[in-house]
Amino acid sequence: MQAADVPVHGGRTLAYVYDSGLAETDEVGRAAVAAYAGSNGLDPTAFPSLLQMENDLVGRACDLLDAPPDAVGTVTSGGTESVLLAVQAARDARPEVERPEMVLPTTAHAAFHKAAHYFGVRPVLVDVGADFRARPAAMADAIGDSTVLVVVSAPSYAHGVVDPVREIAGAAAARGVRCHVDACIGGWVLPYAARLGRPVPPWTFSVEGVTSISVDLHKYGYAPKGTSVLLHRDPHLRRPQFFASADWPGYTMLNSTIQSTKSGGPLAGAWAVVNTIGDDGYLELTRLVLDAVDRLVAGIGEIGPLSVVAAPDSTLVALTTDDSCDVFTITDAMTRAGWYVQPQLSFRAGRPTIHLSLSAATAPLVEEFLTALGAAVDEAVAAGPIEVTPDIAAFVRALDPDDLSDDDFDGLLAAVGMAGGGGVGLPESMAQINALLDLATPALREALLVAFLDRLTRPVRAVR
Structure with missing residues (x-):
């Protein structure tokens, strides 16, 4: 059953898990x-x-x-x-x-x-x-x-x-x-x-x-x-x-x-x-991960469309893109390449970003990660920024977060190519969905994702 889960060991998951x-x-x-x-x-x-x-x-x-x-x-x-x-x-x-x-x-x-x-x-x-x-x-x-x-x-x-x-x-x-x-x-x-x-x-x-x-x-x-x-x-x-x-x-x-x-x-x-790790062990793990952060930040600076949002004080790195591509296409490409990175939607006047939580297990893989990231950026630039069609954008912006109906949610599922009706599955690609969510207000994002979670978590009943 764990075959489709992101890996919790090996240093290739840069959110949710922390691997020594x-x-x-x-x-x-x-x-x-x-x-x-x-x-x-x-x-x-x-x-x-x-x-x-x-x-x-x-x-x-x-x-x-x-x-x-x-x-x-x-x-x-x-x-x-x-x-x-x-x-x-x-x-x-x-x-x-x-x-x-x-x-x-x-x-x-x-x-x-x-x-x-x-x-x-x-x-x-x-x-x-x-x-x-x-x-x-x-x-x-x-x-x-x-x-x-x-x-x-x-x-x-x-x-x-x-x-x-x-x-x-x-x-x-x-x-x-x-x-x-x-x-x-x-x-x-x-x-x-x-x-x-x-x-x-x-x-x-x-x-x-x-x-x-x-x-x-x-x-x-x-x-x-x-x-x-x-x-x-x-x-x-x-x-x-x-x-x-x-x-x-x-x-x-x-x-x-x-x-x-x-x-x-x-x-x-x-x-x-x-x-087991002990004080000296944590000191060494911290040295490894912070050295990895330094190499990662330097490497991101050499990938033209990317930039680090803020010089990191610890082990977390946020990066964004210029107008030649978008972070949502990059995160999907990284997932296909075997790396899990976390997209963060835009907030107020800020651009969408990619969040990276580095852990010690990622330290030996930084150069491999940067190679995959560069390829993902090339793929995103070739595809161009995601464009949400005006009618779908208008549909999303017209939704009322305080009165989101099942029909409204089914319409959104149809707009992103996911089956509506009684249930919903996990999408293979998140770029288009994230682009739509990025158009929504925080209140509407919350309402839509609550509706999604509700549909996702329905019981499996025995057939009698």
């Missing part, structure tokens, strides 16, 4: 996940080995991120859960605020919008600068009496740059507001990059005003999916994150995360991998 390239690490992680698959993290007194592993991992993260002696943390299922808990804790710490808000740069991860939706915290969006970094003065001006949280990224997912954390965290602290650093991507890379002598802007708990940090172990900790760590500067800040309920006849529910029952497998897998 170390066979021993993969083996020990899988063995630990299997050994603890039936263990339940709901009650640490019933499974003290899970408690020990969690405290060990949190301690490692605290040491790595310059946490003070009183810092505490929790292992979660991934970056999104860490973000949700950071927002929920900030909201619940200020019960007197009737309409809580959080200040976000427009480049903040979509998980914060999910948290806003779930917890009723209104996002106050602040435009970033030409360098795609949050603007400290604008962020400070956006802080109001109802602000419960200010957010910065280290780095941002879409562009791979670190926000000016020191200035923004200072402004938040001056107003008595929490500041969360989303380091889900960079948290296990940037400290080692600094040790290697690379320029890294200050962003850890060494910065006054930083109250919480999220860092994913299933990214550049190279652990199995899915584990993240949410750190708080002190126990008082974490307390609102916990949930307890004794107002029923069963056991008193006590949770540190959104989940109650949770397999011990991911936690055990992360603990095993982190201890």
Whole structure:
């Protein structure tokens, strides 16, 4: 069944998965996940080995991120859960605020919008600068009496740059507001990059005003999916994150995360991998991947139609094209060549981009990747930019995201050559579909993709 899946090993998938390239690490992680698959993290007194592993991992993260002696943390299922808990804790710490808000740069991860939706915290969006970094003065001006949280990224997912954390965290602290650093991507890379002598802007708990940090172990900790760590500067800040309920006849529910029952497998897998690789191992993996980023950026500069959107501060690279071709044709061509890269639709006045998350396993393949990328660009230039016919473009723009009917969605499927009706399959080519989505507003993109997901996830029933 996995034959059609993108590969999770081998360094040819540059989104969604993170591969150390170390066979021993993969083996020990899988063995630990299997050994603890039936263990339940709901009650640490019933499974003290899970408690020990969690405290060990949190301690490692605290040491790595310059946490003070009183810092505490929790292992979660991934970056999104860490973000949700950071927002929920900030909201619940200020019960007197009737309409809580959080200040976000427009480049903040979509998980914060999910948290806003779930917890009723209104996002106050602040435009970033030409360098795609949050603007400290604008962020400070956006802080109001109802602000419960200010957010910065280290780095941002879409562009791979670190926000000016020191200035923004200072402004938040001056107003008595929490500041969360989303380091889900960079948290296990940037400290080692600094040790290697690379320029890294200050962003850890060494910065006054930083109250919480999220860092994913299933990214550049190279652990199995899915584990993240949410750190708080002190126990008082974490307390609102916990949930307890004794107002029923069963056991008193006590949770540190959104989940109650949770397999011990991911936690055990992360603990095993982190201890197998070790501090020196992560330093070497970081050296490998950052050297690969340097070679990749230099190579992209030699492919005429391409340019890097922003000089990367870590392991993420975003690139775009000139008017001779489009990123959607390039990503399809790369898929056919055996490489998975991630297209990013245009946002406001920006052009569509291609996102690349490099991992250590990709480092030996950079030159091979650049060769494939150059060929994909040649193919895209020969084909020319995708042109959406005026009638189809008009049809898409006329769709109402608040009232998208089945007939509307079937019409879109027909427009892109996919069968309408009761079901929908996975398309072989995404270029035309992405070009259509790029014409749509963010609200319409959301509505269309929700409709697509709904059609895609329909049950297989037994024939009787």
